[in-house]
Structure formats: structure tokens, C-alpha cells
Amino acid sequence: MSKLNNCQEQPKIGVYVCHCGGNISDHVDVAKVVEQAGGLDNVTVARDNSFMCSDPGQELIIEDIKSGKVNRIVVASCAPALHESTFRGAIARAGMNPYLYEHANIREQVSWVHHGPGATDKATALVAAAVGKAGELEALEPIRVEAEAHATVLGGGVAGMSAARDLAAQGLKVALVEKSPFLGGQVAQLDKTFPSNEAAGELLSALAAQVLADQRITVYTCAELSEYSGYVGSFKLKIRRTPPSGEDLERLALAKDAAPGEFVPFVGVAAWPVPYEAEEVALVSGAIVLATGFEHYTPPMGEYGYGQMPEVITLPELIRLMADESATGEQLVVNGKPVGSLALIHCVGSRQIPGVHQPGPDGKLNQHCSRVCCTATLQAACELREKFPETNVFELYRDIRTYGRGHEEYYLNAGRSGVIFARFEPEAPPVVTQGGEDSALTVTVLDKLLAGEELAIGVDLVVLAVGMEPRDNQSLVEKMKLPVGADRFLLEVHPKLRPVELPAAGIYLAGACQAPMDTSEAANAAGAAAAKAGAILSAGFVELDPFVAEVDESKCVGSGACVQACLADEAIEMIDTQVGKRARVNPALCMGCGVCVAACEQGAIELSGWTLGQYEAMVDAIVAQALPQGA
Amino acid sequence: MDACASKYPILILATEDCSYPGANSVGQAHQNYPDNTYIIRTPTPALFPEKFYLDCFAKGIGGIIIMSCGVECPYEGAYPALAKRVDRIYALMKQKGLDIRRLRLTAICTVCNRAFIKEVNLMNQVVAELGAPGSEARAA
Numbered sequence: 001m002s003k004l005n006n007c008q009e010q011p012k013i014g015v016y017v018c019h020c021g022g023n024i025s026d027h028v029d030v031a032k033v034v035e036q037a038g039g040l041d042n043v044t045v046a047r048d049n050s051f052m053c054s055d056p057g058q059e060l061i062i063e064d065i066k067s068g069k070v071n072r073i074v075v076a077s078c079a080p081a082l083h084e085s086t087f088r089g090a091i092a093r094a095g096m097n098p099y100l101y102e103h104a105n106i107r108e109q110v111s112w113v114h115h116g117p118g119a120t121d122k123a124t125a126l127v128a129a130a131v132g133k134a135g136e137l138e139a140l141e142p143i144r145v146e147a148e149a150h151a152t153v154l155g156g157g158v159a160g161m162s163a164a165r166d167l168a169a170q171g172l173k174v175a176l177v178e179k180s181p182f183l184g185g186q187v188a189q190l191d192k193t194f195p196s197n198e199a200a201g202e203l204l205s206a207l208a209a210q211v212l213a214d215q216r217i218t219v220y221t222c223a224e225l226s227e228y229s230g231y232v233g234s235f236k237l238k239i240r241r242t243p244p245s246g247e248d249l250e251r252l253a254l255a256k257d258a259a260p261g262e263f264v265p266f267v268g269v270a271a272w273p274v275p276y277e278a279e280e281v282a283l284v285s286g287a288i289v290l291a292t293g294f295e296h297y298t299p300p301m302g303e304y305g306y307g308q309m310p311e312v313i314t315l316p317e318l319i320r321l322m323a324d325e326s327a328t329g330e331q332l333v334v335n336g337k338p339v340g341s342l343a344l345i346h347c348v349g350s351r352q353i354p355g356v357h358q359p360g361p362d363g364k365l366n367q368h369c370s371r372v373c374c375t376a377t378l379q380a381a382c383e384l385r386e387k388f389p390e391t392n393v394f395e396l397y398r399d400i401r402t403y404g405r406g407h408e409e410y411y412l413n414a415g416r417s418g419v420i421f422a423r424f425e426p427e428a429p430p431v432v433t434q435g436g437e438d439s440a441l442t443v444t445v446l447d448k449l450l451a452g453e454e455l456a457i458g459v460d461l462v463v464l465a466v467g468m469e470p471r472d473n474q475s476l477v478e479k480m481k482l483p484v485g486a487d488r489f490l491l492e493v494h495p496k497l498r499p500v501e502l503p504a505a506g507i508y509l510a511g512a513c514q515a516p517m518d519t520s521e522a523a524n525a526a527g528a529a530a531a532k533a534g535a536i537l538s539a540g541f542v543e544l545d546p547f548v549a550e551v552d553e554s555k556c557v558g559s560g561a562c563v564q565a566c567l568a569d570e571a572i573e574m575i576d577t578q579v580g581k582r583a584r585v586n587p588a589l590c591m592g593c594g595v596c597v598a599a600c601e602q603g604a605i606e607l608s609g610w611t612l613g614q615y616e617a618m619v620d621a622i623v624a625q626a627l628p629q630g631a
Numbered sequence: 632m633d634a635c636a637s638k639y640p641i642l643i644l645a646t647e648d649c650s651y652p653g654a655n656s657v658g659q660a661h662q663n664y665p666d667n668t669y670i671i672r673t674p675t676p677a678l679f680p681e682k683f684y685l686d687c688f689a690k691g692i693g694g695i696i697i698m699s700c701g702v703e704c705p706y707e708g709a710y711p712a713l714a715k716r717v718d719r720i721y722a723l724m725k726q727k728g729l730d731i732r733r734l735r736l737t738a739i740c741t742v743c744n745r746a747f748i749k750e751v752n753l754m755n756q757v758v759a760e761l762g763a764p765g766s767e768a769r770a771a
Binding site (some may be wrong): 502597616623 | 639655678
């Protein structure tokens with residue numbers, strides 16, 4: 001990209017203040033802000049417009065740039081997340097470097113929260129601060145790196161397979177890396193999926209068939225990431241394949257007669273061959289999609305009698321029992337015993353409360369809602385009532401959260417089919433005891449729906465609707481320096497603005513490694529991740545935001561403090577120069593956090609676009625505008 | 632107490648990914664807070680050295696609220712680095728006779744409206760009580 005490097009000239013700053021209809025001008029005296037801005041150093045043009053984001057508003061900027069009146073731009077309007085890119089685009093269209101731009105947020109942070117003269121004064125100060133920064137701006141160029149037309153997807157569940165398929169459909173080569181010998185992940189442990197009641201096996205078979213048939217996708221089963229380095233466009237990875245062991249051997253025994261691509265219920269899709277000896281594969285990938293999935297919460301010994309009473313099982317175990325073709329008749333039969341009544345207990349291992357629930361072995365509580373278990377439990381209840389009409393079903397819940405399209409139908413149908421609901425407080429959970437009048441167990445619960453009346457329900461089976469927990473990804477987290485949220489799931493940059501991206505460019509999230517989600521949502525996230533990865537790889541090169549660290553070698557004394565402070569491996573390295581060791585930044589690896597800036601006592605390293613000098617200019621402007629007279 | 636004390640500017644260092652959108656969320660909800668607050672967007676406040684804070688106080692900034700992402704920080708390791716730096720700044724503030732309540736490290740998420748307003752009001756009270764930055768040293 002070739003843009004006028006206008007920063008070589010004396011700053012000529014154009015200030016454009018938006019009325020935003022009346023959103024801003026109803027509370028901010030825009031004319032006064034413009035007048036004050038016009039008197040600031042380096043400001044050559046100060047204008048206002050009803051809607052700066054409109055075409056006529058943008059044209060004002062473009063004309064002033066083209067006529068040479070301005071070489072830096074400040075727009076005072078709504079939040080930068082909404083229109084910063086709009087105005088950068090207008091500046092670029094006028095032939096100027098789009099990074100010679102600063103945004104003042106005078107709607108969300110002024111007119112919508114302050115009124116009267118104070119609002120105008122604050123808007124004036126924020127414009128002055130933006131002008132102060134604009135005077136210090138330098139032209140920046142996006143960082144361009146070559147991109148390998150290859151993506152690696154870690155995880156072979158629905159999200160991973162969907163992402164791999166969608167990436168391949170964009171013409172990219174894909175490595176699909178799965179830890180186990182099978183594809184399908186946790187969906188393989190289901191019988192039917194909601195809300196369509198489609199058989200999980202059919203869904204997985206169809207998806208796996210597309211993946212296995214695509215010549216552009218290479219599937220590595222029994223495989224894990226063993227080495228990681230590089231950056232977007234050129235991640236250098238090693239994938240280690242090891243012969244199956246432990247539980248995988250048991251699952252392989254169940255699938256020993258399966259043909260490649262065949263679905264084995266509650267095991268997965270066979271993706272032969274499995275390795276007979278350890279091997280390592282080296283890959284160069286332009287992007288990485290993490291689709292490592294989740295694990296079910298395992299209740300500790302004694303929680304609701306789990307592990308102590310054989311009649312207490314989890315929902316995944318019930319699903320498996322119900323799927324057994326021999327399980328037919330008027331009543332569900334478990335271990336040879338008919339089940340006259342059963343109780344499904346919600347929120348087991350989800351929405352845990354400090355002081356009420358016991359932390360797990362890692363000392364953590366699952367304070368999140370697992371989101372999918374309410375519908376999954378209701379789906380199981382409906383199926384029980386339909387398949388085994390002589391088995392009574394009780395649902396003991398804290399709240400019912402059937403949030404998705406078609407999910408509420410399960411709640412309605414459960415009620416219509418005779419499922420009996422009782423609502424409990426988390427502080428007074430149901431108590432499961434052995435024995436009952438005509439039952440194996442008794443569940444005692446204080447029912448909020450009956451004003452706290454104590455119910456003693458005789459049941460033959462208790463089913464715990466266990467929640468979703470993050471998979472143990474510690475090795476991956478450490479290797480790739482992945483951000484992890486307080487809930488221990490992998491953490492996106494922003495839940496709304498960049499929902500499948502990580503701060504390190506070129507790494508994306510797909511599915512339940514990020515948060516509890518159902519199969520549809522996991523597939524959606526996978527599609528988003530594949531689209532993002534495909535968009536950056538399809539051009540053959542990647543353009544990154546230029547907001548990365550930059551070393552001023554004339555100030556650098558080679559202390560290495562920045563290397564020590566750097567959060568990204570190899571983003572800064574010490575190189576030998578004629579005057580000794582000096583720091584150098586690899587822009588493709590730099591995350592743009594700026595931690596190195598604070599570490600350098602010489603002030604030899606700065607974050608482009610966010611320099612300390614720019615911040616100091618902003619503070620000076622704020623103080624000049626806002627400090628009380630005579631203070 | 633200085634009658635203008637509550638008008639000493641409060642600087643809010645807000646992270647691009649958490650607290651800056653959080654401040655916008657407060658705006659979207661049209662919730663009022665004191666207008667002597669100036670929010671500056673930053674990738675992470677961990678980029679500011681100790682001197683930046685001390686210079687701000689020397690220039691007349693009455694209080695600084697660091698609104699970080701806390702443990703939700705997308706830059707793994709940045710928050711612990713920031714927390715250590717804040718400890719060092721507190722030590723330097725004490726040396727200079729500055730009340731350490733003028734600097735506060737918080738974690739504000741994209742929808743933490745109540746927490747945002749609480750922190751701003753708290754700092755405003757502190758600045759109103761203390762007056763001009765450095766005046767506490769002169770009074771001691």
C-alpha cells in the first residue's frame with residue numbers, strides 16, 4: 001500500500017465533530033466544541049456535521065485532505081468500535097495514511113452520561129486530548145507476512161471437523177489433529193441431538209464422510225501438538241502420533257470390526273489406521289483452529305450418592321442405557337431391575353456457589369451455567385416418558401434455561417407428558433438416601449413451587465445432569481501461551497467484537513473449548529473460525545495491524561529487559577550489531593500488549609500507534625482543559 | 632477542603648478489550664457519573680512505566696483508575712506484570728508523600744456497569760477529600 005507519508009510535514013489537524021442526529025448535540029454544545037478545537041495548536045480545520053459517518057460527512061474529510069488543508073484527522077463522535085474503521089477507510093480513499101487518525105468518543109462517554117456545561121467541557125477536553133495525540137502520530141503501514149495456504153485444526157469433534165471441512169472448501173490444505181483414534185468427540189457419546197432429534201451417529205457419519213473424502217484434509221488420529229513456534233502465516237508445528245493406550249484400547253476393541261469412516265455408537269467414527277509406533281510430523285500452517293472440546297463434570301464420591309449408590313448415575317450414562325436396543329417395554333430396566341420412578345437432578349457441577357459447593361481437586365468451582373444440560377435433561381425426560389410410559393419422571397431443578405430455538409418445546413412437552421417438576425434452592429439441594437417404601441432410593445427436596453414443602457420421592461434411579469467443564473489443556477496453554485478465562489475455558493479477545501479470535505493473530509477458537517455450547521453453536525463457531533482463518537490465508541499474505549512494538553536502536557543499550565518482559569516467545573530477540581547487542585522485534589510475533597515498553601528504562605521501545613509520547617500529549621491536553629483555574 | 636477539589640481530573644486507563652467497551656456500556660445505559668473523568672484507551676495498562684503515573688500526578692491529575700481486564704486479560708501474563716508494577720508505584724507514591732488512594736487497580740469487564748460507576752464515584756470522593764495532588768504531602 002502506498003500512502004502519502006504526510007507525517008513528514010508540520011501537523012495540520014482537521015477536527016470533525018459529529019452531532020449524531022441529536023444524540024451528541026442535545027447535550028453537548030457542538031458549536032462551542034468546534035470553536036475551542038479551532039483554537040488548538042496545529043488545528044487547521046474544525047467542522048461539524050449532523051452525521052460524520054454519512055457519505056457527506058466523510059466527503060468533508062476527503063475534500064480537506066485532497067485540498068491539502070489537513071494531514072491528520074480527529075473525529076469526535078460515537079465509540080471507536082463503531083466507526084473508527086469507517087473514518088480510516090475514508091482517509092485511505094483520500095490517499096492519506098489511515099493511521100494518521102485519532103478518535104474522540106463524545107457520545108457513549110460524554111453526551112449519554114453527562115448533561116449541561118460539564119458535558120461540553122468534557123467533550124472539548126477529549127477533543128483536545130485527541131488533537132494532542134494526533135500531533136504525535138506517525139504514518140504506519142500494515143505488517144505484511146507471507147501466508148502458507150494451510151491450516152491446522154486441533155480437535156476432531158463436530159467443531160473441529162466442521163472447521164476442517166469449511167477451510168478445505170476455501171481451497172486450503174488442512175491438518176485435522178485428533179487425540180483419540182476416533183472422530184466425533186463428545187457428540188459420539190449421544191444418541192440423539194436436540195432440537196431436531198437427529199441421530200448423533202448419522203450427523204457424525206455425514207460430517208466425517210465429507211472430511212475423510214476431502215483430499216485436501218489430512219487426518220492425524222492418536223495425535224497431539226508437540227512443538228509450536230512461528231506466527232500467523234507461518235506457524236511451525238510438530239504433531240506427535242503415539243500408539244493408542246488405556247481407554248483408547250478399550251474403545252478400539254469395541255470398534256475392531258469397523259470400516260474406515262464407520263460410526264460406532266458411543267465410540268466415534270473410525271479413522272484408521274492408528275499408528276503402531278510413535279512418529280512425528282512437521283507442519284507449516286498459516287492458521288490454527290483450536291477445537292479441543294470439553295469434558296463432562298465427574299461428581300466426586302458421595303455427591304448425591306454418586307459412586308456410593310449404584311442407582312445414582314449421570315445423564316450421559318442414562319443416555320447410553322436408553323439407547324440400548326434391548327431397552328424396550330413399559331418400564332426402563334437398569335441392571336435387571338425395573339425403574340418405576342426416577343429423578344433427574346439439574347445443575348450438578350454447574351452454577352456452583354462459593355461456600356455452598358465443594359471445589360474440585362484443582363480448588364476451583366464451576367460457577368458457569370453449562371447451558372445445554374437443561375434441554376438435554378428435558379430431552380431425556382421426554383424420551384423416557386415416550387419410550388417407557390410406566391416409568392415416572394421427576395425433574396428437580398434450580399432454574400430451567402431452555403434458551404435456544406426449539407428448546408422450549410422440550411420443556412412444554414415434558415410437562416404435557418407427565419414429568420413432575422420440583423424446584424430447589426442451591427443452598428438446600430435434594431438429599432438422596434438409600435431405601436424407600438417401594439423404591440431403592442428416596443430423594444428429599446424442599447419444593448419452592450410448593451412454598452418450601454418437603455417432598456420425599458421414592459425412586460429407583462437418580463440421574464445427575466452433569467455440567468460441562470473445560471478440558472485439561474494445560475500443555476497446550478503453556479506451549480501456545482493461550483489466554484484462559486476465570487472459568488478455565490479458553491478466552492476470546494472480545495465476546496462480541498472478536499468472538500473466535502485470540503490475541504495472537506492467526507489462532508482461532510471453535511466450539512466448547514471456549515465455553516459451554518451445544519452442537520449447533522459449536523458448528524456455528526467452527527464456521528466463523530474457518531471463515532476468519534480462510535480470509536487471512538486466501539490472499540497468500542497476511543496484513544496485520546501495525547500496532548506492535550518498535551525499537552529505537554539509537555536509545556537501546558542492549559539490557560534485554562524487554563526480552564525478559566515480553567509475553568510472547570521470540571517476539572523480541574537480541575541481535576548482534578556493530579555497537580553491541582540490540583533488541584529487535586519480530587512484528588509478526590508481537591501481540592501489541594506493550595509490556596516491554598514499561599520495562600525499558602531507556603524508553604527505547606515503543607508501541608506503534610500507542611506511544612508514551614502520545615499518551616503524555618493526551619494527558620497534557622486534558623490537564624490544560626480540565627484543571628481548575630489557578631490550581 | 633478546596634472547593635474545586637472534586638474537579639481535579641481523574642484519568643481512567645481503560646483496556647481496549649474490556650473496560651473501554653465497559654465504559655461504553657455505561658453510556659449505552661445512560662447511567663450518569665462525574666464528568667471530571669477522562670477515559671484513555673490502551674491495549675493494556677501494563678505498558679505504562681512508573682514515571683508515567685508520577686508525571687500525571689505532578690501535572691495535576693487528581694486520581695488514576697487503572698481499569699484492567701483482570702484475570703480475563705487476553706494477554707497472558709500482562710495482569711500479574713501490571714499488579715507488580717502498581718506495587719512499585721505505590722512505594723514511589725509514598726516516597727513522594729502522595730496518598731496511594733489516588734491510584735487504584737481494578738478489573739472492569741465489558742458489561743460491568745455497576746462496578747464502573749462504583750469505582751468512579753469512589754475515586755471522586757477520594758479526590759474531593761484529598762484535593763490537589765501533592766497537597767497531602769504539604770499538609771503532613
